[in-house]
Amino acid sequence: MTESNNLISLLRLYLIDGLGPRTYCNLKSVFGAPANVFTATAKELRAVPGIGPQVADRILCSNTSAAEAIREQCDQHNIEIITPENEHFGDLLQETYTPPLLLFRRGIPRIASKCVAVIGTRRCSPYGRRIAREMSAKLAQCGYTIVSGLAYGIDAAAHEGALESGGNTLAVLGSGLLQIYPRQHQELADRISGQGALLSEFAPNVGPNKTHFPQRNRIISGLSSATIVIQAAERSGALITANLALEQGREVFAIPGPVNDYRSRGCHQLIRDGAYLAESADDILSVMENAPVSQIMRGDAKEQTVTHELSNSELLVYSLVEESSTSVDYLIQSSELVVSEVLQTLTQLELKRLIVRDSTQYVSRA
The missing domain is CATH 3.40.50.450 (Rossmann fold)
Structure with a gap:
């Protein structure tokens, strides 16, 4: 069976109402290649978990015309049909409980x-x-x-x-x-x-x-x-x-x-x-990457403080402060906190020696 015929067979299965990813996995475990499904008898199909009489009848009555139309449309628009065997499908996606039958890419x-x-x-x-x-x-x-x-x-x-x-x-x-x-x-x-x-x-x-x-x-x-x-x-x-x-x-x-x-x-x-x-x-x-975090601050104790000992507002404002100068007006606008809360938070960060504030309403990380 050629790769092209198997793709058409997979598209035929994809188009069958009531046949989802889990049921397709069950079919694949029994029949192997998609094309083999269409040579099965009604009795063999109904023996597959998830295949009831109606879905079995739809498989037996399926033809290639709709599947061929989709493949032709994809060819016209530079759309690739990705099967689970294709490298672009992704190993991680294949590992999930309900991977898709196919993807259009x-x-x-x-x-x-x-x-x-x-x-x-x-x-x-x-x-x-x-x-x-x-x-x-x-x-x-x-x-x-x-x-x-x-x-x-x-x-x-x-x-x-x-x-x-x-x-x-x-x-x-x-x-x-x-x-x-x-x-x-x-x-x-x-x-x-x-x-x-x-x-x-x-x-x-x-x-x-x-x-x-x-x-x-x-x-x-x-x-x-x-x-x-x-x-x-x-x-x-x-x-x-x-x-x-x-x-x-x-x-x-x-x-x-x-x-x-x-x-x-x-x-x-x-x-x-x-x-x-x-x-x-x-x-x-x-x-x-199982590698050290880029040093947000100097020293492991300070880094621990950043991640575990700051309040939510302190974490938010600190995350917006750049290594170079950042305006207080920018922090107020970007944090969407009220002015008084931003100013109070900056004071707390300054007391913790996490930021440096100058006299021109600009701050930077310490």
């Missing part, structure tokens, strides 16, 4: 193999957007591919940070690759496909649907060795993705934020539940 031939997911709310603050861009840029410069979902807010900022750094990024869509959603991100999607790849579990012309996004989220976490959550409300979809990552045995990091900002409550809950608290890309790299 459009992008450059080769990208960095190490992936981390950067996710969060669509309604992010300037602080969240800045952290997402800077953290993604640093991780991309260190050889990681940034994986996200092309949504507004944190997703878009993560993709942009990776692109601006010259690194790779993957966008996993909840629609087909010819139905970019949101439509306002068409230009961003084009940039991503030129410097990374667009991925989807859905056929090219399938539009967005609210049921698609949980399916997409499992792929985002499944591709990635770690998931980083930057701003997420208590019931955010980003928390679902983080929980999927935990179920898949992957690392989860959360970025702290203002205690009075609903967009940070989900991140704080993740930290309480055992997620790594991350202030910078260095914190993430220290876990992922």
Whole structure:
């Protein structure tokens, strides 16, 4: 059986209503190659867990026309159909409980193999957007591919940070690759496909649907060795993705934020539940690479103070202070804390010898 025929057979299975990833795995364990499924009898099919009479009938009545139409459409639009045997499918994704039958991919031939997911709310603050861009840029410069979902807010900022750094990024869509959603991100999607790849579990012309996004989220976490959550409300979809990552045995990091900002409550809950608290890309790299964190401060005792003895507002403001001079006005705007709280926090950080403040309303790290 040729590779082309096996691809058509896999597409035929993909198009059968009621045949999901787990059932396909059961079919594969019994019949091997996808083409072998279509030579089975009804009795043999119904003996497979997950295959009832209706699904068995759909398999037996299936033909190649719809599958061939999808393959032709993909050829016309430079979309590659990725099977689990393809190197671009990803070993980590293959290890998950419900890997997709196949993926549709459009992008450059080769990208960095190490992936981390950067996710969060669509309604992010300037602080969240800045952290997402800077953290993604640093991780991309260190050889990681940034994986996200092309949504507004944190997703878009993560993709942009990776692109601006010259690194790779993957966008996993909840629609087909010819139905970019949101439509306002068409230009961003084009940039991503030129410097990374667009991925989807859905056929090219399938539009967005609210049921698609949980399916997409499992792929985002499944591709990635770690998931980083930057701003997420208590019931955010980003928390679902983080929980999927935990179920898949992957690392989860959360970025702290203002205690009075609903967009940070989900991140704080993740930290309480055992997620790594991350202030910078260095914190993430220290876990992922099993190497020392870049010295945030001089001395191990000071570093321990930064990660364990600061309040949430102190962590937030300190994370915004650059090595070089940073204006107090910038800290007020980016932290979204009230002026009095920022000034009080700066005083506490100065007393702890973590920052230096001059007379011109500028501060820098000590």
